[in-house]
Every structure is written in C-alpha cells, then in structure tokens.
Amino acid sequence: MAEKSVLFDTTKCIACRACQVACKQWWELPATLTANRGTYENPPDLSAETWNKIRFEETGGRDGTVRWLFTRQACMHCTEAPCVWVCPTYARTHHALGYVSTDQERCIGCGRCVEFCPFEVPRLDGDNISPRVTVKASIPRTVAYKCKFCEDRLAEGLSPSCVKTCPTGALQFGDRTMMVEQGRGRVAGLAATHPRAYLYGENELRGLHVMYVLTDDPHIYGLPDKPRLGVYPEFDENTFPDWYVKAVAGKSLPLFPPEARPDWYMQPKLAPTPGPPEPESPKRLAGRDMGWGGPALSGWLAIGVVGALSWVIRRKSQRGQE
Numbered sequence: 036m037a038e039k040s041v042l043f044d045t046t047k048c049i050a051c052r053a054c055q056v057a058c059k060q061w062w063e064l065p066a067t068l069t070a071n072r073g074t075y076e077n078p079p080d081l082s083a084e085t086w087n088k089i090r091f092e093e094t095g096g097r098d099g100t101v102r103w104l105f106t107r108q109a110c111m112h113c114t115e116a117p118c119v120w121v122c123p124t125y126a127r128t129h130h131a132l133g134y135v136s137t138d139q140e141r142c143i144g145c146g147r148c149v150e151f152c153p154f155e156v157p158r159l160d161g162d163n164i165s166p167r168v169t170v171k172a173s174i175p176r177t178v179a180y181k182c183k184f185c186e187d188r189l190a191e192g193l194s195p196s197c198v199k200t201c202p203t204g205a206l207q208f209g210d211r212t213m214m215v216e217q218g219r220g221r222v223a224g225l226a227a228t229h230p231r232a233y234l235y236g237e238n239e240l241r242g243l244h245v246m247y248v249l250t251d252d253p254h255i256y257g258l259p260d261k262p263r264l265g266v267y268p269e270f271d272e273n274t275f276p277d278w279y280v281k282a283v284a285g286k287s288l289p290l291f292p293p294e295a296r297p298d299w300y301m302q303p304k305l306a307p308t309p310g311p312p313e314p315e316s317p318k319r320l321a322g323r324d325m326g327w328g329g330p331a332l333s334g335w336l337a338i339g340v341v342g343a344l345s346w347v348i349r350r351k352s353q354r355g356q357e
C-alpha cells in the first residue's frame with residue numbers, strides 16, 4: 036500500500052478558507068464563535084473543533100516590500116511522530132497509508148501529545164465535539180483532537196475533503212513519491228524568482244505526509260525551520276484513570292490496538308517506508324516480564340495490566356531518547 040501525502044503549494048493559495056469549511060462539514064464540527072480582531076484570519080487558532088485553518092502572515096520581504104503569506108495549520112502526519120511515541124495508551128496510530136490518526140476511545144486526555152507535538156497541533160476538549168467523532172465509553176472525559184486525514188474518505192479511494200474543495204489546486208493529494216516529485220518540480224520552477232524556495236516536509240521528521248511548497252524559509256511562514264525530536268519524560272503509570280485500567284483488564288480495550296503496527300511504535304528511527312513488520316500480538320506483549328514495582332491495584336489482573344503498560348511506556352520513552 037503506497038503512502039499518501041497532501042502537497043500544499045503556498046503560491047497558489049488565495050486564503051479563501053474553503054478547506055477550513057470543508058473539514059468542518061465533513062466531520063460535522065461546530066463553528067467557532069469569534070470576534071473581529073482586525074484580520075481576515077479566523078478563527079485565531081486551531082482548536083478541538085477546528086482541525087485545519089489558514090494562517091495569515093504579514094511580513095517584510097527581503098526587498099523591503101510587505102508580503103502577505105498564507106499557510107496551512109493542521110496535523111503534518113509525521114513519519115517520526117512524537118505524539119505517537121509519547122501517547123501512553125496507543126491512542127495514536129500510524130496507518131499504513133502514512134497518516135497518524137487518533138482513536139478517541141483509547142485517549143485518556145493526558146495531554147502529552149499536545150505538549151510534545153513540534154507543530155502545536157492537537158487540542159484537548161470534551162468527548163462530545165461532533166456526532167461524527169463520538170466516544171462510546173460511558174464515562175465523560177477530556178480527549179485529544181486533530182486532523183484525521185479524512186481516513187474514511189481514503190478508505191473509499193477518495194481524497195481528503197480539504198483537497199477536494201480547493202478551487203485553485205493549492206492542495207494536491209496522491210502517492211507520496213508523486214507528491215515529492217511534484218513539489219520538487221514546483222520548487223525548481225520557482226527558483227529563478229524565489230531562490231530560497233523549498234519543499235518543506237520532504238525530509239523533516241523523516242518525511243511529513245503534508246508537504247509545503249514555500250517561497251522562503253519556513254520560519255517566515257510560522258513553521259519551525261528544523262522540527263526536532265525531544266527527550267520525552269516517562270508517563271507516570273499511577274495516573275492511568277480507573278476506567279482505562281478496568282477496560283484493559285476486562286479486555287474491552289486491547290492493550291495494543293489490533294490495527295496498529297508495532298514496529299512503527301517501537302522504533303524511533305523509522306525508514307520512510309518501513310518493510311512489512313513482524314507483528315507482535317498484544318498477548319505476547321502483555322505476557323513479558325515487565326519489571327513493574329508500583330503500588331498494588333485490586334487483583335493480580337490489574338497489576339499485570341498496569342505492569343504491561345508501564346513496560347511499554349518505558350520502552351517507548353527510552354527509545355525516544357536514543
């Protein structure tokens with residue numbers, strides 16, 4: 036299955052924000068109530084109910100002129116995705132098509148993905164954001180939200196709704212290799228007038244699945260020039276909420292998501308296109324010697340589950356620091 040990517044060409048974006056609206060419509064996300072701030076940029080930031088927005092950057096050009104730059108703000112679907120490594124419950128999943136999705140059912144709202152995303156993308160809010168993004172669990176809670184890459188549309192062979200609606204062709208979608216080729220070609224075409232033109236995301240974090248054609252350095256557009264991986268603290272396993280421990284112990288929630296690819300979780304240094312993994316079943320994972328020494332919970336089953344969670348998190352954290 037070929038990895039997919041979105042290619043955003045900033046030179047073709049007219050900031051119509053049809054992509055913002057299409058995202059809200061597809062996922063039935065509510066509008067955000069805002070006030071006039073003296074700018075066309077609206078809403079002012081991403082939120083649990085706004086997963087994709089156009090940022091307006093007014094900046095002085097190198098030739099002294101003022102430039103108005105439009106940039107897309109949304110999840111980059113990183114290959115080396117800090118949010119995946121730090122998530123203690125495997126709520127974040129690398130899909131074989133390359134994108135990073137969030138399973139709200141597994142999310143405990145710990146906020147680690149919010150803290151460690153280099154692009155400041157995920158946002159926390161309650162569990163009833165939209166009829167299309169529901170949490171079945173009966174205990175109301177906070178969960179993390181971000182762009183889902185229109186995974187249900189991709190499953191039907193369609194492009195993400197933002198791409199589908201873009202009237203200027205600023206957003207393109209296809210196999211990542213094709214998008215890289217297209218982006219490189221566009222950058223080469225811009226070189227004469229924009230010597231600092233750059234294809235952002237081709238190599239950053241081992242390849243983003245949303246790439247940008249920029250006419251200048253990334254920071255001019257409000258993007259980190261060199262998004263880097265951090266040293267991530269271990270998750271305190273004693274803070275797993277009761278509902279999560281019980282759900283895993285009762286097997287209503289598998290410790291390891293069946294659809295997840297273990298190699299993508301356990302190896303921080305990923306090849307852009309990893310080979311077929313040797314899947315490690317949740318049973319094998321939970322059956323290892325976890326070396327857990329935390330306080331006792333009710334019953335050996337709960338101890339085993341928490342121990343397994345602890346080992347997995349420690350291992351993820353250690354790998355993240357390598």
Ligand code: SF4
Pocket residue numbers: 109110111112113116117118119135148151152153154155156157181
């Ligand atoms: S942009 Fe942030 S939320 Fe999206 S995959 Fe990368 S680290 Fe995760």
Ligand code: SF4
Pocket residue numbers: 118121122123124125126127137141142143144145146147148149178179
């Ligand atoms: S807030 Fe949810 S998705 Fe984010 S790290 Fe915590 S459990 Fe994972």
Ligand code: SF4
Pocket residue numbers: 047048049050051052053054055089197200201202203204205206
């Ligand atoms: S729909 Fe296309 S042109 Fe309009 S704001 Fe979005 S990316 Fe830009």
